[in-house]
Amino acid sequence: MDSNILNNLQLTKVAVSKIDTFDFENVKFGAKFTDHMLTCAYKNGEWGALEIKPYAPITLDPSARVFHYGQAIFEGMKAYKQDNNDIWLFRPDENFHRFNKSAIRLAMPTIDETRFIGGLKELIKVEKEWVRKGLGNSLYIRPFMIATESGVIASPSSEFLFCILLSPAKSYYSGKIKVQIADYYSRAANGGIGAAKAAGNYSAQFYPTKLAQEAGYNQVIWTDSTHTHLEESGTMNVFFRINDTLYTAPTSDRILDGVTRKSLIALAEHLGYQVKIEPVKVEAIIQAAKEGSLKEIFGAGTAAVVNQIEGFAYKDDYYELPNIADEDAYALQLKNALTKLQNKLTDDPFNWTVKI
Amino acid sequence: MDSNILNNLQLTKVAVSKIDTFDFENVKFGAKFTDHMLTCAYKNGEWGALEIKPYAPITLDPSARVFHYGQAIFEGMKAYKQDNNDIWLFRPDENFHRFNKSAIRLAMPTIDETRFIGGLKELIKVEKEWVRKGLGNSLYIRPFMIATESGVIASPSSEFLFCILLSPAKSYYSGKIKVQIADYYSRAANGGIGAAKAAGNYSAQFYPTKLAQEAGYNQVIWTDSTHTHLEESGTMNVFFRINDTLYTAPTSDRILDGVTRKSLIALAEHLGYQVKIEPVKVEAIIQAAKEGSLKEIFGAGTAAVVNQIEGFAYKDDYYELPNIADEDAYALQLKNALTKLQNKLTDDPFNWTVKI
Numbered sequence: 001m002d003s004n005i006l007n008n009l010q011l012t013k014v015a016v017s018k019i020d021t022f023d024f025e026n027v028k029f030g031a032k033f034t035d036h037m038l039t040c041a042y043k044n045g046e047w048g049a050l051e052i053k054p055y056a057p058i059t060l061d062p063s064a065r066v067f068h069y070g071q072a073i074f075e076g077m078k079a080y081k082q083d084n085n086d087i088w089l090f091r092p093d094e095n096f097h098r099f100n101k102s103a104i105r106l107a108m109p110t111i112d113e114t115r116f117i118g119g120l121k122e123l124i125k126v127e128k129e130w131v132r133k134g135l136g137n138s139l140y141i142r143p144f145m146i147a148t149e150s151g152v153i154a155s156p157s158s159e160f161l162f163c164i165l166l167s168p169a170k171s172y173y174s175g176k177i178k179v180q181i182a183d184y185y186s187r188a189a190n191g192g193i194g195a196a197k198a199a200g201n202y203s204a205q206f207y208p209t210k211l212a213q214e215a216g217y218n219q220v221i222w223t224d225s226t227h228t229h230l231e232e233s234g235t236m237n238v239f240f241r242i243n244d245t246l247y248t249a250p251t252s253d254r255i256l257d258g259v260t261r262k263s264l265i266a267l268a269e270h271l272g273y274q275v276k277i278e279p280v281k282v283e284a285i286i287q288a289a290k291e292g293s294l295k296e297i298f299g300a301g302t303a304a305v306v307n308q309i310e311g312f313a314y315k316d317d318y319y320e321l322p323n324i325a326d327e328d329a330y331a332l333q334l335k336n337a338l339t340k341l342q343n344k345l346t347d348d349p350f351n352w353t354v355k356i
Numbered sequence: 357m358d359s360n361i362l363n364n365l366q367l368t369k370v371a372v373s374k375i376d377t378f379d380f381e382n383v384k385f386g387a388k389f390t391d392h393m394l395t396c397a398y399k400n401g402e403w404g405a406l407e408i409k410p411y412a413p414i415t416l417d418p419s420a421r422v423f424h425y426g427q428a429i430f431e432g433m434k435a436y437k438q439d440n441n442d443i444w445l446f447r448p449d450e451n452f453h454r455f456n457k458s459a460i461r462l463a464m465p466t467i468d469e470t471r472f473i474g475g476l477k478e479l480i481k482v483e484k485e486w487v488r489k490g491l492g493n494s495l496y497i498r499p500f501m502i503a504t505e506s507g508v509i510a511s512p513s514s515e516f517l518f519c520i521l522l523s524p525a526k527s528y529y530s531g532k533i534k535v536q537i538a539d540y541y542s543r544a545a546n547g548g549i550g551a552a553k554a555a556g557n558y559s560a561q562f563y564p565t566k567l568a569q570e571a572g573y574n575q576v577i578w579t580d581s582t583h584t585h586l587e588e589s590g591t592m593n594v595f596f597r598i599n600d601t602l603y604t605a606p607t608s609d610r611i612l613d614g615v616t617r618k619s620l621i622a623l624a625e626h627l628g629y630q631v632k633i634e635p636v637k638v639e640a641i642i643q644a645a646k647e648g649s650l651k652e653i654f655g656a657g658t659a660a661v662v663n664q665i666e667g668f669a670y671k672d673d674y675y676e677l678p679n680i681a682d683e684d685a686y687a688l689q690l691k692n693a694l695t696k697l698q699n700k701l702t703d704d705p706f707n708w709t710v711k712i
Contacts, residue, residue: 070555107562199426200556206463
């Protein structure tokens with residue numbers, strides 16, 4: 001950490017906090033934000049001063065690159081408050097490194113750890129009242145970077161804005177979901193940007209997901225370019241349990257290197273589960289579903305932690321998964337173990353939690 | 357055209373035009389804009405009133421969908437002024453229809469012809485002094501649509517802004533360029549958004565293009581998912597001339613249905629050239645280069661019309677194209693025929709030009 005950068009941080013506080021009017025019991029994910037945000041501008045080849053200031057609109061020239069060429073990346077992470085009021089981040093170094101990997105793939109500047117993690121910590125200190133105690137409560141953190149240079153010229157911007165927004169979050173039981181395996185549309189190309197948290201990856205999914213929803217499914221399980229391997233579920237990584245072994249695809253240039261994914265793999269191994277990281281064939285999963293050896297499928301990501309799947313459609317057939325008891329579900333055991341660790345209710349043998 | 361929409365157009369003019377300070381002789385493509393822009397907001401399931409107002413920044417919530425999920429599309433087109441001061445658009449219906457195809461693929465609302473083409477015509481009437489006469493002068497038109505709803509929720513926005521910017525343009529001779537055939541990176545996935553003019557397609561190219569430039573090439577020729585077929589050159593469609601036959605790939609969900617591409621195909625056939633629209637194999641082009649039958653490669657797009665290529669790299673080898681005289685180059689003959697037609701200096705047997 002470069003203490004000069006943090007010493008020069010410009011802090012402008014709101015006159016009146018809106019926290020007293022915020023309904024922490026009825027929170028819609030990602031919809032509302034705290035009083036302040038962190039910003040930092042990149043210009044003339046370097047990052048400027050960090051600013052923490054009242055949450056406010058961004059004003060850009062209508063020809064700004066982000067509007068025309070989608071040069072934008074983001075991260076998703078969470079903070080948790082312990083009963084003693086300590087606030088903890090979960091593996092922030094993972095998000096920091098992935099943010100810079102995304103930046104490189106999108107021809108954007110990388111950012112230093114002081115501005116990303118140091119700036120985030122300062123922002124959360126200012127907003128500490130917005131982090132609520134109790135399992136299930138968290139503060140969702142959205143760092144992002146956009147290309148701000150004006151000009152409708154299809155080449156990388158030379159000016160950028162880095163920004164962090166904070167949004168109180170509450171875990172909720174969304175129920176098990178039904179998914180459709182992609183056999184026409186794709187999320188990512190070989191040699192494309194699928195492994196980056198690039199803005200354009202998400203809007204590319206909206207239409208195929210809408211079609212799946214119109215057909216009665218909640219999400220799409222994305223496949224590779226030949227539609228023969230299962231890769232991601234919606235905006236999450238995906239796990240398959242066959243008998244007592246968990247399978248998930250190796251990361252690649254099409255698959256996001258998810259922090260929840262890699263944490264669940266480590267936790268599962270720690271809990272003594274058999275985990276295999278290998279390509280997962282559509283036909284193998286269908287065969288396992290037919291034989292009854294396919295016990296569970298679940299998505300894994302920061303927002304929902306895990307998302308249990310009750311069945312999947314592939315072409316004209318629908319395959320229902322067995323109704324497994326909660327206490328026997330790997331998905332819920334792993335979710336429970338991970339959220340307890342994140343909330344400091346259990347030991348952290350991996351040293352994943354970082355105190356603010 | 358719905359005359360009510362045009363009658364309700366809200367026009368706010370600038371107090372003082374900046375046209376007298378604009379250097380029309382030294383124009384950088386896409387860098388500067390005219391006095392006014394057209395905007396139209398989509399909310400509650402419908403498009404609102406058209407507005408023509410002074411060119412000004414756009415102000416959005418920092419959680420607006422366009423910043424996080426790249427839900428944004430655009431078009432590129434041009435207007436030309438005849439010596440008698442008539443102003444002409446070139447095939448605006450093609451851009452209008454493609455804009456709506458892009459909108460559907462990105463889960464955005466389609467827009468009506470009155471707002472798109474009718475609104476554009478009204479804007480150009482207001483800005484008619486900015487369209488300069490003379491072959492080589494044009495007004496570049498940039499319609500675009502961005503997702504404006506706030507909330508970091510990875511689902512389609514319900515609010516959008518449609519906008520048209522105008523930028524005076526001048527043709528220039530950029531020289532022939534050297535290109536590199538992609539053998540690792542990709543521009544688009546099968547079943548992806550490559551055929552849409554989606555913002556995210558462009559930023560995905562920036563990094564591989566930068567690598568190609570660092571290796572001494574100007575652009576990348578994009579290939580399919582197996583890197584065996586040639587599909588696009590940079591942000592343009594691509595043509596290959598082998599002996600006296602022009603080849604270009606058929607459009608697909610990876611390849612943009614370019615207006616310049618389809619116009620050049622029609623013009624080439626009209627001029628009596630042999631044109632074949634079929635998949636173009638990398639190995640066939642290399643074989644033709646070795647045999648000396650590969651005469652020309654050129655990109656085709658609205659901004660530069662055609663972009664002649666002097667040679668290409670594939671893996672470790674570089675292939676130089678023969679030095680063909682300007683008067684024998686299909687690229688220049690087609691460019692000449694198309695720009696004369698666009699500028700009303702020749703007949704328009706296709707009825708492509710539309711008077712404002």
